[in-house]
Each structure stands twice: as structure tokens, then as C-alpha cells.
Amino acid sequence: NAGVTQTPKFQVLKTGQSMTLQCAQDMNHNSMYWYRQDPGMGLRLIYYSASEGTTDKGEVPNGYNVSRLNKREFSLRLESAAPSQTSVYFCASSERAPVNTEAFFGQGTRLTVV
Amino acid sequence: QKEVEQNSGPLSVPEGAIASLNCTYSDRGSQSFFWYRQYSGKSPELIMSIYSNGDKEDGRFTAQLNKASQYVSLLIRDSQPSDSATYLCAVTRNNNDMRFGAGTRLTVKP
Numbered sequence: 001n002a003g004v005t006q007t008p009k010f011q012v013l014k015t016g017q018s019m020t021l022q023c024a025q026d027m028n029h030n031s032m033y034w035y036r037q038d039p040g041m042g043l044r045l046i047y048y049s050a051s052e053g054t055t056d057k058g059e060v061p062n063g064y065n066v067s068r069l070n071k072r073e074f075s076l077r078l079e080s081a082a083p084s085q086t087s088v089y090f091c092a093s094s095e096r097a098p099v100n101t102e103a104f105f106g107q108g109t110r111l112t113v114v
Numbered sequence: 115q116k117e118v119e120q121n122s123g124p125l126s127v128p129e130g131a132i133a134s135l136n137c138t139y140s141d142r143g144s145q146s147f148f149w150y151r152q153y154s155g156k157s158p159e160l161i162m163s164i165y166s167n168g169d170k171e172d173g174r175f176t177a178q179l180n181k182a183s184q185y186v187s188l189l190i191r192d193s194q195p196s197d198s199a200t201y202l203c204a205v206t207r208n209n210n211d212m213r214f215g216a217g218t219r220l221t222v223k224p
Binding site: 031033035040041042043044045048050056058059090092094096099100101102103105106107108 | 117120122145146148157158159160163165202204206209210211212213214215216217
């Protein structure tokens with residue numbers, strides 16, 4: 001059982017480049033999330049998708065876009081990377097039954113923007 | 115004001131002692147409450163979930179929820195060096211987003 005799978009694990013970008021972080025879950029969860037984690041700041045919510053077909057902004061959405069491609073997949077796109085986006089990115093999923101259960105996390109993507 | 119606030123620590127306790135971690139949240143409509151443990155360089159992993167007022171015990175861990183005070187806590191009894199990690203409080207709000215506190219770094223000294 002793979003759980004939540006993120007790709008890539010590591011990435012170095014130059015300022016201004018674009019990239020998409022991929023996330024897929026095999027637990028049939030309705031809700032999916034993208035977080036970034038910076039030293040001393042815990043996990044900050046970028047975007048989330050409460051169910052297939054819906055996406056909403058979190059705490060720090062500027063500079064990012066998301067796509068909920070289907071129930072399994074939720075991608076995060078950086079259109080023009082900036083050094084301030086250097087961070088560790090986590091994708092997570094959870095069920096809504098009728099309230100959200102625990103979130104399961106991917107292994108993270110360590111992104112460096114130079 | 116952040117949605118979820120935790121004492122940033124660090125918190126240091128001797129082996130065998132009780133570690134007490136605290137968390138407050140601002141959205142009174144919040145519905146689900148979680149404590150995660152995160153080792154350096156790893157993903158968060160669930161320690162406890164709690165959905166209703168009162169205490170919930172699981173082995174050496176006890177979570178406490180007081181919705182009137184908007185307060186969640188985690189007690190770790192008989193702390194072990196392997197409990198040394200960052201503990202993250204998470205809250206799911208009524209719009210289904212999940213917010214985290216900044217985390218409390220716990221060190222258990224042998």
C-alpha cells in the first residue's frame with residue numbers, strides 16, 4: 001500500500017523557472033492538501049481540495065496554482081519560482097466521514113530556488 | 115493571530131518524566147484535532163486524534179480537548195529519548211482545511 005506518493009523528492013530550480021509537483025494517493029480520500037515547511041514555522045497550508053472538482057486557497061497561496069486532476073491526484077505548480085519558495089513541500093490526504101480524519105503525508109519534496 | 119498557536123519551546127524533560135504540550139486555536143467551529151510527531155527530515159506521523167471534549171488515552175499518550183477554551187493538549191508519560199522530536203498540533207476547521215501550529219521541539223534527556 002503506497003499511501004501518498006510525491007514526485008520529485010529533490011529539485012533545484014533557477015529563479016523564474018516553472019515546475020509542477022505531483023501527488024497521488026491510493027486511499028480513496030476525498031480531501032487533499034499542499035503544505036510548505038520552513039524552519040521554525042511548522043506546516044503552512046498553500047492550497048487544499050476538500051473534494052474532487054474543488055480547490056481553495058490556504059494561508060500562503062501567492063505564487064502557486066493547483067489542479068485536482070481526479071480523486072487520486074493533486075498537483076502544485078510554481079509558475080515563476082522565487083528564492084522565497086525554497087522550502088520542503090508536503091502533500092497530504094484525509095477522509096471526510098463526516099468530519100475530517102487524520103491526514104496521511106507524502107515523503108516531501110525538498111525544493112531549492114537559486 | 116495565527117489559527118493554531120503552540121509554545122515553540124524547546125521543551126526539555128528528563129527520561130521518565132511527563133512532557134506537557136499545549137495548543138490553542140482561533141476558529142470556534144473547528145471539528146477535528148490532531149497531534150503529530152515529526153522527526154528531523156521525516157514526514158509528520160499521527161500520534162493522537164480527538165474529536166470531542168475530554169481526555170483520550172492511548173498508551174503513554176493522553177490528549178485533552180476543551181472546546182469552550184479552544185485548547186488542546188498532549189501529555190506524554192514516562193518520556194523516552196525516542197520521544198525527542200517536534201510535535202505538531204493540527205486543527206480541521208469547518209470549511210475542511212487543516213491548519214498546523216509551528217510545532218514544539220521536545221528533547222528527552224537520558
